[in-house]
Amino acid sequence: xxxxxxxxxxxxxxxxxxxxxxxxxxxxxxxxxxxxxxxxxxxxxxxxxxxxxxxxxxxxxxxxxxxxxxxxxxxxxxxxxxxxxxxxxxxxxxxxxxxxxxxxxxxxxxxxxxxxxxxxxxxxxxxxxxxxxxxxxxxxxxxxxxxxxxxxxxxxxxxxxxxxxxxxxxxxxxxxxxxxxxxxxxxxxxxxxxxxxxxxxxxxxxxxxxxxxxxxxxxxxxxxxx
Amino acid sequence: xxxxxxxxxxxxxxxxxxxxxxxxxxxxxxxxxxxxxxxxxxxxxxxxxxxxxxxxxxxxxxxxxxxxxxxxxxxxxxxxxxxxxxxxxxxxxxxxxxxx
Numbered sequence: 001x002x003x004x005x006x007x008x009x010x011x012x013x014x015x016x017x018x019x020x021x022x023x024x025x026x027x028x029x030x031x032x033x034x035x036x037x038x039x040x041x042x043x044x045x046x047x048x049x050x051x052x053x054x055x056x057x058x059x060x061x062x063x064x065x066x067x068x069x070x071x072x073x074x075x076x077x078x079x080x081x082x083x084x085x086x087x088x089x090x091x092x093x094x095x096x097x098x099x100x101x102x103x104x105x106x107x108x109x110x111x112x113x114x115x116x117x118x119x120x121x122x123x124x125x126x127x128x129x130x131x132x133x134x135x136x137x138x139x140x141x142x143x144x145x146x147x148x149x150x151x152x153x154x155x156x157x158x159x160x161x162x163x164x165x166x167x168x169x170x171x172x173x174x175x176x177x178x179x180x181x182x183x184x185x186x187x188x189x190x191x192x193x194x195x196x197x198x199x200x201x202x203x204x205x206x207x208x209x210x211x212x213x214x215x216x217x218x219x220x221x222x223x224x225x226x
Numbered sequence: 227x228x229x230x231x232x233x234x235x236x237x238x239x240x241x242x243x244x245x246x247x248x249x250x251x252x253x254x255x256x257x258x259x260x261x262x263x264x265x266x267x268x269x270x271x272x273x274x275x276x277x278x279x280x281x282x283x284x285x286x287x288x289x290x291x292x293x294x295x296x297x298x299x300x301x302x303x304x305x306x307x308x309x310x311x312x313x314x315x316x317x318x319x320x321x322x323x324x325x326x
Contacts, residue, residue: 024257138322164254166254174296
């Protein structure tokens, strides 16, 4: 047991596989940068990634949806750590973290997605193993190790690259970052001496439908995340 | 770099090679060069990219092809209809399976 988990794969094997993932990241680094994907840190088989949404760096939101004056306002809409221990016998573990401290935290956005015409949220508040919010998608350890998905084994998907750094980042980006199109600001004045209350929330929706002037169901991430 | 042939050329169809376009399809993070003819279906581009990336036999409908901006490209249309141009980079990932 290492740090509370069994060591099932020789770390050098996982390191070699992660190194290949990082090499592939470098080959697409320009595109990823334009998408707002920032590689923050690589250490001890863990990769920290921040994803920035803004009118300037996210290619699709309506112009000036988020801005300070005429300048875009970059927002770290998702920041997470992928843990590649025991990869790829296990898929990587995804933990949402604070981009500055690196500590686990709730993300500022939800993960709404259309599933056969129904909007569902892939961000679940508490994993039974960790108590932390997790992204309930294939290719992520928290999904495959969840009791409700014991019949959807990781090894069924390992070969298709579901757990690759690029595939996971692509899903986080589409579910939690690309669909950010604005900020809802609520100001509430209170009788003195109580201070004025300011509430900021990120708004998410189907960006492509917005561009086509279609009706969009909007998701507003609650304060404090999950 | 290996020689590229469009799916139409591989089927033995008479396709002027100077009409083909060169794409890069990033399959689960791995870039694969793919040559395509404007008249061939996008699904053939997907099949080629899957084969070249070692995912031969995987049904294309289980994969999503997207532009750099993340817009889904329908596999039913032709390369021309999809507006694909030489030099474009596309992203092919397994269709997301989510709980929640």
